[in-house]
Amino acid sequence: AWTVAPLYSMLFHGGLGGMLLLYVVFFLRLNLAQTLPLAGLWGLFVAGSGFLLLSSLSAQRLKKD
Numbered sequence: 001a002w003t004v005a006p007l008y009s010m011l012f013h014g015g016l017g018g019m020l021l022l023y024v025v026f027f028l029r030l031n032l033a034q035t036l037p038l039a040g041l042w043g044l045f046v047a048g049s050g051f052l053l054l055s056s057l058s059a060q061r062l063k064k065d
Contacts, residue, residue: 003060008053015046 019042026035 003056005053005056005060008049008056011049012046012053015042015049018042019046 019039022035022038022042026032030038
């Protein structure tokens with residue numbers, strides 16, 4: 001049966017990659033005042049997708065028991 005965990009996993013890991021890319025852009029072009037709002041919004045996305053991923057994995061594990 002297909003589950004949503006792979007989708008949440010891709011979103012979470014893509015979000016982490018995006019955060020690393022933001023750090024590179026910060027180092028090359030942006031200042032801290034420009035970076036912090038972007039990092040805050042992107043961090044909310046990463047935290048939300050991570051929460052959904054862990055909730056999905058927990059539900060699958062509890063269903064097996």
